[in-house]
Amino acid sequence: MADETRDNDRPDTHSPESHPPADHPPANHPPEVATPPRRRLSPLWLLPLVAVLIAGWLGWRWLEERGPQIVITFQSGDGLEAGRTRIKHKNVDLGVIESVRLSDDLSQVIATARMDRTAARHLKDGTRFWVVAPRLGLGGVSGLSTVVSGTYVEMEPGGGDDRREFDALDEPPVVRADVPGRSFNLKTEQLGSLAQGSPVYFRGVQVGEVMGYNLSPQDRSVSVAIFVRAPYEGLVHEGSRFWRSSGIQFSAGADGIKFQTESLKSLALGGVVLETPPDPEAGAQALDWASFTLYEDQASAAAARDRLRVRYRLEFPGSVQGLQAGAPVLMRGLTVGHVAAVRLVYDEAKEELHIPVDIDFEPDLVARTYAVIDGKPMDEAAVRKLIAMQVQKGLRARLASGNLITGQKLVSFDYAPGLPPSPGSERSELPTVASSDLDSIMASAGVVMEKISALPLDALIADLRGTLQSVGGLAGSPDLARSLAALAKALGSADALMRDADRQLPQLVKSLRGVATAAEGTLKNANGLLGGGSGQADLPGVMRQLNDAARSFRVLADYLERHPEALLRGKK
Structure with missing residues (x-):
């Protein structure tokens, strides 16, 4: 019962009467707090974010x-x-x-x-x-x-x-790195007219260029770098030769006057000429940056080739003016070698000065005739034996004029059987003879004039006067013919004297004037004595000829006084 009483006393929470009105909250519960609704993130805020991401990506790509x-x-x-x-x-x-x-x-x-x-x-x-x-x-x-x-x-x-x-380079390179070809190095003493861009020729065709040059401080030589383009780089072998082509080459030596040019471009920039001999003399192909010698001209390059050279020492009588190293050595007009050296030597033992001339015989220059003996190539011993045999047959050496304009001389060999060597050639390994050129003739004329100048000219003139007097005194006698012969001889001597006159020209002219004057006086006397003779019909003609001869002497003397060079060149 007690439990029921307690249950009845407890309010019924489920009945409507038990709930208070809505506007009156229960006394035992706290009041409710109103919360605002949650806001969502707006899509517009994504745009700056995307922009930042894009800018970052672009920056990263730019840096990358x-x-x-x-x-x-x-x-x-x-x-x-x-x-x-x-x-x-x-x-x-x-x-x-x-x-x-x-x-x-x-x-x-x-x-x-x-x-x-x-x-x-x-x-x-x-x-x-x-x-x-x-x-x-x-x-x-x-x-x-x-x-x-x-x-x-x-x-x-x-x-x-x-x-x-x-x-950076100061100037653009002559050859770009992507151009196919090969580079080589040339050594020379003088750069000359070569410059960056100067052409390199092979048989007149440009095959490369000069890339640059520099001066070596060690040996003070000039190093020239050249580039040969493909496919011409295969033309350069170990036996190739390079020489300078400075546009126009003009030389006057013992072998004449030479004029040569490559092109107008080489005239402005100079150039280099490449030459490769035929196989097997050419050798293997040259390696990249192989070094070669740059010669001054083609003759120097040809002379530098490896070939047999047999040296002889010659000594010529008289002066060797005009003979220089490099002059050709000729055998009957054909080149068989070159002059190696010309120098002045003092012999202390004999206290004498002499001028030895060293020459090099090159048998390869006469290879078609003398290259092979008994099926073997010629060596130095064979060449010397051959030269000795030719000397026994009369081979002699002499100086000859190579160029009359420049006065250059050369060494010429020819055969002169029975002609002994000139005096003073004991130092010469081969016999030499006196030169027969114009200089030697002038020297001989000078010697003749010295001998003539030592003769008594007064005696010669006295003989001429006596001859003319004999003509006047012995007219009609058998001695007239002999007197005229003596006169002709005297006139011939005077004529020879005029041809050989050099340093004694003033004295000679004075003597001729005296001869002419004396001859005229004598002829006048002779005409006075013989003019009336009836039995001498031919004497007046002879006297006139003698008078003309005397007048010719005076004219000749006057002309030689005005033109002494006529003794050498003749009358213009």
């Missing part, structure tokens, strides 16, 4: 595609402009000059450039840069396209290790 920064040193800032000067290769942009400044010592221009990513792997030790601008030179005109497009920097890729600092 951006190439390295390099430094190029120029000698001058001509044509360089920051932000505008482009770096190109085959007219394709590879970078741009970002800044241009002077070096600390103000001697150079330092340009900072930004390269493309594609060019990064080509920035090596062998990479070259140079400024492309309009250039006018002896080799032609280049860079005309920059007149419209503007100056730019050309890049030529190379090999080697990576590099970021470069020295």
